[in-house]
Each structure stands twice: as structure tokens, then as C-alpha cells.
Amino acid sequence: MLLEIALPLTNPVLKFLLILVIILFAPIILNKIKIPHLLGLIIAGAIVGPKGINLIERDSGIILSGTAGLLYIMFLAGLEIDLVDFKKNSKKSIVFGVYTFCIPMLLGTLAGLYILKLSMPTSVLLASMFASHTLIAYPLVSKMGIAKNIAVNITVGGTLITDTLALLVLAVIVGMTTGEVTTEFWIRLFLYITLFGLTVMLLFPIIGRWFFKRFDDSVSQYIFVLVMVFLGAVLAELAGVEAIIGAFLSGLALNRLIPHTSPLMNRIEFVGNAIFIPFFLIGVGMLIDYRVFFNDLETIKVALVMIIVATSAKFLAAWFTQKTFQFSADQRRLIFGLSNAQAAATLAAVLVGYNIITGETPAGDPIRLLNENILNGTILMILFTCTIASFIAQRGAKNIALSESLNAESDILENSERVLIPISNIDTIDELINLGITVKSKTNKDNLYALSIVDNSTIDNIGDKQAQKILNKATITASATDNKIQEILRYDSSIVNGINSVVKEQKITDLILGLHISKGISDSFLGNLTEGILTRCNITTLIYKPAQPLNTIKRHLIIVPENSEKDLGFPSWINKVWNIARNTGAQLVFYANNETLHFIEQLQSKQSLSCTSEEFSDWEDLLILAKNFRKDDNLILILSRIDRPSYNKTMSKIPFYLNKYFKETSYMLIYPMQAGALISSKIDFKNPTVNAPLERLDQLGKIIGRLFRKKTK
CATH class of the missing domain: 3.40.50.620 (HUPs)
Incomplete structure (x- = not known):
């Protein structure tokens, strides 16, 4: 059978091939002229779409894939956010959320009433479109490795606030227009949203932890994640808010269960960036109609007003945020670039408003809440704001990434x-x-x-x-x-x-x-380890027995002996424990004497970690901690070689204690590098994710000495 080619393409194989070619080559070509690849996909969608050369229709397949891509963007934003920083900076996120909602609402309402001569409900609905935004530039920022920057963190948090409020405004305006805003409406809306939020944030982590404990197949885990994303989206729509809110909350709920260094996280990012997100961007481009520039002056006027008001309002919100929290100019660019793009919630609002008919003209034509000029102006606003957002976010992200790399110490050796x-x-x-x-x-x-x-x-x-x-x-x-x-x-x-x-x-x-999951740790094993490895290889040694996957652990209980901070390998092991918490989101609970805890707390204060500490001096009371041990805890014991400063005679009983009281739980034994080491290491406490051996042992001694002098002062 011969292949028939007609425009627009209807053959599914040809359509999919064309889209893949666009995804492959559009970013490559446009990157040569310094156009961000996200914008390149939008432009490509406009060219091949029904309002361009009409190669592909924006049919149900494109809409379905694009919707999945949009939800994917919001899910990744929730998944990659640093929850410790998110909680720490929650007040900043609220402030930015208020700025980026109220300023566009005020300017948008005034512009609608006095410039475009619209009614009050229409003006308020138009303003809510300016208040919402879509994190189109987030994949670009994430790719540059600065997704955990405080500017990104509060922007993502502010997005949740402003989009939720904007979509609530949409629900209220629609209800007012259709006469449904009653006391029952407000009670139902509040109850549904509350029930939805509690279900996602409390029930989803329980379901996820149960699933990951029992199923380790990579395909099953990935499909499970997709199920949770779309389930959250469906629950959001049932509660009366947009699906993107559900996808974002699903990301927050599963955040601690999907470590950033895990294979599952790598698969999620890969599939999203390769397929789902490009489909969404191409679909957005297909909505753009360049012909309105030449056919209708009123549309151009409306579009210019919308573009100027939306861009100015978002810039003012970013500027006020910068001044309030003393951010740099590049952080302001990052905030503005992430929050300026209009797409998801804006499209939802304009399409809902366009489909609401409030009356008829004398000629019998329908009077819509949002007319065709606003609909076309919205499409042009999406093109312009996405363009500006991509360029500004790229510039700010590049400068911040460069600054962070320059702040690294010059003596760090990555291969060490x-x-x-x-x-x-x-x-x-x-x-x-x-x-x-x-x-x-x-x-x-x-x-x-x-x-x-x-x-x-x-x-x-x-x-x-x-x-x-x-x-x-x-x-x-x-x-x-x-x-x-x-x-x-x-x-x-x-x-x-x-x-x-x-x-x-x-x-x-x-x-x-x-250690094998079903076996314990024997005296002979520890004896052979001590005699055969620990005394002959003075390096940081970790012995791990996993009773459940590392990503399902809620807390790590770290038992630290007295004088542990005097060990040569103290910086190395504590940095590794920090990395566990940083990459999995689990809480750290340190048990040590007051002097050691004070030393640890001084160092930990510079980290974005969820840490608590409790005084614990007598290792003979180690079994008391077993009573406080929970199902999803992991025990980390910091041990010592015999005759070293941090050695405690109770350590010889560790195998017996573990086999009797912790047989069904996960635990980890850490033997730090100690005095007389053949290999030493340095930790950069300004950037504790970096470890590098020094060329001479006495350099680390000087660092430890400085830390002790600061402590004694």
C-alpha cells in the first residue's frame, strides 16, 4: 500500500516522525543563534501548526501529550525542590507569592477597566490571567544545576500560591457569572480543597513508601510515579482547582521517596525532557497565530496592553522580592524569568472565559465573558512572555552557575x-x-x-x-x-x-x-574486618545492612562517640552523612555528648538539612535508644579503631546488640579515618558536597585545629 501524503498530515507514523525531528533539530539550529531550546520548540510548533504552514493539526493526540508535559513540568518542580529549604524559606515564598499575585491583579484590573473598557468581572478575570504563570523555564534552570538556589526555591513556592489563587478567582468569577456563588459554594470549595490537599500530602507518601518497599522493578516504579502524578491531577480537578496544582503537590508528596541521585529520578527527568515537555512546548506554539498582527488592529491593541501589563507586573514582583530579601540582580532575573511565562493557567482561564456566554447582541451574536480579541491577544502574550522568560532565565541562570563554580576553592581536585x-x-x-x-x-x-x-x-x-x-x-x-x-x-x-x-x-x-539482608553481623566478621582491613587500610569504611530501600528511610539516627570530632576522618564521614540526607530528604538525628553535639551543630548550621540532636553520653545505655526506634529508621553507628581517641569499650558489644535488637532494621557502621592515616581528606564547609584529598596531611590538621580554636572561643 502506497503512503499518501496530504496536508495536514494524518498518517500517525509521519506525524510522530515530524515531531521527533522537530524535537531533535529545532534546539540544535536555534541554539547556534543563541535562542533557548525551549523557545525553539515553541517557534517550531507555530511554524508547523494549523496557523502556520499547517503540517500538523493540534488534535487530541497533541493535546493529550501536551497536557502530560505540562503536568510533568509541575511535578518535576515539586520533586526537585529542596524541602528543607522550602520550609526554611516558606515565608519568603509567601511574600513573593503575594507580590506576584497582588501586583498583576491590581494593574490588570485597572487596565481592563480604564484602558480596555471591560466590565468588572471580565477585568478581574483578565487580571487573574496575568497573576498566574507557568514554569516553562524550569527545565532550563534545572539543567544548569541551580535548581536548589534560593531564588528558584521561593519562585517555585510562590508559583503554587499565585496559581492557586488565580485559579480560585477563575472559579469564583465563573460562579458569579452563572449565579452559583452562594454560601454553599464557598463551603463546598473550602472542604474540597482541604480534603484534596490532605489526601495528596498525607496519603501519597504512605502509598509510595509501601510500593517502593515491595517492588523494585524499574518499569513498575516509573509507571507507579506516573499514576500518582495523574491521580493527583484528577483529585485536584475534582476539588475544583486546575490539574497542575495536583501534579505539583504530587511532586512534593513523593519528594523524599525519590532521591535526586537515584535511577528512578534519572528516568523521570530523561523521559520528561525527551518526550513529554517538548510535546507541551510544541503544542503551545501551535496556538500562536501571526496573522492577527495584520488583520485586526483591535487585537494588536489588546495584545499590547496585555503584554505590557503582564510583563511589567511580573517584573515589579521580582524587583520588590529582590529588594525585600537583598537578592542579587541575577537572582532577580531568575525570579522574573521563571515567573513571567504565561501558558497553562492562562490558557485555562481564557478558554473558560471564552466559552461562557453572558448574552446576545441585537444581531444574535453571542456576547462572551472574554471575547475573541482577548483570546487572540492571550496567544500573542504567551509567545512574548515565553520568549522573554527564556532569555532572561537563561542569562540569570548562566551567571549564577558561573558564580557558584568560581566560588569553589582552587585547590579542589575532582578526581581525588x-x-x-x-x-x-x-x-x-x-x-x-x-x-x-x-x-x-x-x-x-x-x-x-x-x-x-x-x-x-x-x-x-x-x-x-x-x-x-x-x-x-x-x-x-x-x-x-x-x-x-x-x-x-x-x-x-x-x-x-x-x-x-x-x-x-x-x-x-x-x-x-x-551485609546480606537476611544475615546479621558476627563477631568473627567484625574481628576479621578489624584485623584484615581497618588496621591496614586507614580509610573511611562503611558497613551497610539494608532491611529496606534507602529512599524509604524516614530518619537516620547517628550515634557519635565522645571525641569523634578529634578523628582525622571526622569531616569525611559527617559529609557523607549529610549527603545521604541531602540526596534522600530524610531527617538526621544526632546522639552524642554536649561537646560533640555543639561542634556538629556549628558545622550543620551552614547546611540546608533537617537535623535534630539529643544528648547521649553513656554507650552502655545504647539499648535505651532501641525503644525509640521506628519502623522506617536507619541506625548509623560511628565506631573507632582500638586505642584511638573516640574508642569506647562498649563498641565490642555492637554485633550482639545489632543481632538481637536491630535484626529487622537497617543499620550502617562507619569507621572514620583516624590518626596515622595514609590518606587524608578535606571538607570544604562552604560547599560540603565537595571532598578532596590534600597533598600533605598537615594541611588537614591545620583545618581541624582552626575549628577547635573557634569552638573553644
């Missing part, structure tokens, strides 16, 4: 941190690799080493094949998070000797060992 993960059990590979990715710094993606040791006394090659199979699985797990792992296959008669040799040969700084 080397994490070794010996693996022998195929069932524990995923958890060990994910732990290694979670605790390591982000400056280098190829500093992971997976080691499999084969007994060189065997005469067959069965061990070789099994070892290579295990290494291959480790490589696949790491690559799913966009990290590279270096495979090491070693032949040795002793596992301990093999590990020690690789540590020295590869200059390893950190060692991660795993």
Missing part, C-alpha cells in the same frame, strides 16, 4: 575521591551502588569502583563468569543514574588481601561493604 564497593552477592548490588552514589560528592561521575574477587586456587572458570556477571550488573545500576563505575576483577586467595591491594593500587579514599 575514590569510592570502592566490593561486591559478591548479586542481591545486594543495587543497594550498595545506590549508597555509593548517594554518599559521594557530585564533582565527578566516574570515581566509583566495583570490585569482584575470584579465588585464584580454583581450576575452572565458573567463578570468573559469576564475578563478571556481578560487575556487569553493578555497571548497569550505576549507568541508570548517569554515573560511570570502573570494574575491577581481581584474582586472590584472600578477599581481605584483595581489598587491601586494590585500596592501595587505586588510591581509594572510601570503602563500602555490604
Whole structure:
């Protein structure tokens, strides 16, 4: 059968091929002339759409994919937000939300009444369109690695506020126009929204934690996430607000369950940026009609008023926010760029208003709440604001990203941190690799080493094949998070000797060992570890027994011995614990004596982490903590080599305690690098995600000395 080609294209294969070509080449071509790729997709959609050369209709397929892309943008914004910073900066988000809602509402209402000569309901509805905005530039900002900047954080929080209020205004205006605004209307609206918010924020995390504990299949986990996104969107619409609010809250609800370094997060971002979000941007472009510039002067007038008022109002909101919180000019650009783009809620409001008929003209034509001039003007406003938002956000994001990179200390060596993960059990590979990715710094993606040791006394090659199979699985797990792992296959008669040799040969700084989920930690294991590795390899060593996935842990209880801050490896292990909390969103609870807690709190005060501390001096009372242990807790014990400053004789009883009282729970033992180390490390407390060995050991000694002098003062 011959392929028939007619315009607009109707063959689904041709349509999908054309869209993929646009997604592939539009950003490449336009980036050469410094046009952001997001804007490139919108322009491409306008060219091939029904109001351009009419290659593709904006049919139900485009609308469905575009809706999914819009929800994806809002979901990612909720998923990637730093919840600790979000809570810390909630007041700033509220202030910005008030600015970016009230200023457009005021200017928009006045412009509608006195410039466009519209009625009060129409003017208020028009103003609500200016107040809302869509985070179209968010993927661009996220790609530059500054999604956790405070300016981004409060803008995302403010988006939730202003979009919710704008959509509530839409619901009220529609209700007033149709005569439905009664006491019952307000009660029903309040109850529905409250019930919706509580359901998503309280029930979704419980469902998610239950699912992730029982199903580890990557496809099932991704489909589950999509189900939760669209379920949240449906619940939002049932509550009387737009679906984008539900998608955003779904992201917040699942935030702690999807670590930023996890394979699942990598899949979510990849599919969204490759398929869903480009479909949405192309669909927005298809709404743009350039012909109105030449056909109707009234439309041009309305469009100019809308563009000027919307852009000015959003700039003023960003400017007031900058002055209120003493932000930089680039942070103001970032706020303005993220909040200026009009698309999702604006389209929803204009289409609803356009479809409401309030009467008829003498000629029998319908009188609409929002007329065709406003509808066309809205499309032009979307084009203009998305263009401005893309350029401004890109400029601000580039400058901030450059500034952050320049603030890093010049002596940091990205290739210095080397994490070794010996693996022998195929069932524990995923958890060990994910732990290694979670605790390591982000400056280098190829500093992971997976080691499999084969007994060189065997005469067959069965061990070789099994070892290579295990290494291959480790490589696949790491690559799913966009990290590279270096495979090491070693032949040795002793596992301990093999590990020690690789540590020295590869200059390893950190060692991660795993315990089988169904087995405990024996005295002989700890004895062999102490004699064979800890005394011969003075590096930070983590021993991990996962009873449940790391991303389902709610709290990490860290038991810190007295004088732990005097250990050479103190900066290294505490930074790794911080990385666990930073990448998973779990809470940290430190147990130590007052002197050690004070030292930790001084350092932690500079971090955006959810941390609490409790005084704990006597390790003989360790079992008392077992009573406070919850189902989704992880116990982290900071141990010591014998005869070191932080050693406690109770540590010899740890295997017995763990096997008897913590057998069904997750726990982690950390042996820091201690005095006499062959390898030392430095932590940059201004940028604690970065670890790098120093060339000389005495440099770290000076750093620790300065910290103690500050503490004693």
C-alpha cells in the first residue's frame, strides 16, 4: 500500500516522525543563534501548526501529550525542590507569592477597566490571567544545576500560591457569572480543597513508601510515579482547582521517596525532557497565530496592553522580592524569568472565559465573558512572555552557575575521591551502588569502583563468569543514574588481601561493604574486618545492612562517640552523612555528648538539612535508644579503631546488640579515618558536597585545629 501524503498530515507514523525531528533539530539550529531550546520548540510548533504552514493539526493526540508535559513540568518542580529549604524559606515564598499575585491583579484590573473598557468581572478575570504563570523555564534552570538556589526555591513556592489563587478567582468569577456563588459554594470549595490537599500530602507518601518497599522493578516504579502524578491531577480537578496544582503537590508528596541521585529520578527527568515537555512546548506554539498582527488592529491593541501589563507586573514582583530579601540582580532575573511565562493557567482561564456566554447582541451574536480579541491577544502574550522568560532565565541562570563554580576553592581536585564497593552477592548490588552514589560528592561521575574477587586456587572458570556477571550488573545500576563505575576483577586467595591491594593500587579514599539482608553481623566478621582491613587500610569504611530501600528511610539516627570530632576522618564521614540526607530528604538525628553535639551543630548550621540532636553520653545505655526506634529508621553507628581517641569499650558489644535488637532494621557502621592515616581528606564547609584529598596531611590538621580554636572561643 502506497503512503499518501496530504496536508495536514494524518498518517500517525509521519506525524510522530515530524515531531521527533522537530524535537531533535529545532534546539540544535536555534541554539547556534543563541535562542533557548525551549523557545525553539515553541517557534517550531507555530511554524508547523494549523496557523502556520499547517503540517500538523493540534488534535487530541497533541493535546493529550501536551497536557502530560505540562503536568510533568509541575511535578518535576515539586520533586526537585529542596524541602528543607522550602520550609526554611516558606515565608519568603509567601511574600513573593503575594507580590506576584497582588501586583498583576491590581494593574490588570485597572487596565481592563480604564484602558480596555471591560466590565468588572471580565477585568478581574483578565487580571487573574496575568497573576498566574507557568514554569516553562524550569527545565532550563534545572539543567544548569541551580535548581536548589534560593531564588528558584521561593519562585517555585510562590508559583503554587499565585496559581492557586488565580485559579480560585477563575472559579469564583465563573460562579458569579452563572449565579452559583452562594454560601454553599464557598463551603463546598473550602472542604474540597482541604480534603484534596490532605489526601495528596498525607496519603501519597504512605502509598509510595509501601510500593517502593515491595517492588523494585524499574518499569513498575516509573509507571507507579506516573499514576500518582495523574491521580493527583484528577483529585485536584475534582476539588475544583486546575490539574497542575495536583501534579505539583504530587511532586512534593513523593519528594523524599525519590532521591535526586537515584535511577528512578534519572528516568523521570530523561523521559520528561525527551518526550513529554517538548510535546507541551510544541503544542503551545501551535496556538500562536501571526496573522492577527495584520488583520485586526483591535487585537494588536489588546495584545499590547496585555503584554505590557503582564510583563511589567511580573517584573515589579521580582524587583520588590529582590529588594525585600537583598537578592542579587541575577537572582532577580531568575525570579522574573521563571515567573513571567504565561501558558497553562492562562490558557485555562481564557478558554473558560471564552466559552461562557453572558448574552446576545441585537444581531444574535453571542456576547462572551472574554471575547475573541482577548483570546487572540492571550496567544500573542504567551509567545512574548515565553520568549522573554527564556532569555532572561537563561542569562540569570548562566551567571549564577558561573558564580557558584568560581566560588569553589582552587585547590579542589575532582578526581581525588575514590569510592570502592566490593561486591559478591548479586542481591545486594543495587543497594550498595545506590549508597555509593548517594554518599559521594557530585564533582565527578566516574570515581566509583566495583570490585569482584575470584579465588585464584580454583581450576575452572565458573567463578570468573559469576564475578563478571556481578560487575556487569553493578555497571548497569550505576549507568541508570548517569554515573560511570570502573570494574575491577581481581584474582586472590584472600578477599581481605584483595581489598587491601586494590585500596592501595587505586588510591581509594572510601570503602563500602555490604551485609546480606537476611544475615546479621558476627563477631568473627567484625574481628576479621578489624584485623584484615581497618588496621591496614586507614580509610573511611562503611558497613551497610539494608532491611529496606534507602529512599524509604524516614530518619537516620547517628550515634557519635565522645571525641569523634578529634578523628582525622571526622569531616569525611559527617559529609557523607549529610549527603545521604541531602540526596534522600530524610531527617538526621544526632546522639552524642554536649561537646560533640555543639561542634556538629556549628558545622550543620551552614547546611540546608533537617537535623535534630539529643544528648547521649553513656554507650552502655545504647539499648535505651532501641525503644525509640521506628519502623522506617536507619541506625548509623560511628565506631573507632582500638586505642584511638573516640574508642569506647562498649563498641565490642555492637554485633550482639545489632543481632538481637536491630535484626529487622537497617543499620550502617562507619569507621572514620583516624590518626596515622595514609590518606587524608578535606571538607570544604562552604560547599560540603565537595571532598578532596590534600597533598600533605598537615594541611588537614591545620583545618581541624582552626575549628577547635573557634569552638573553644
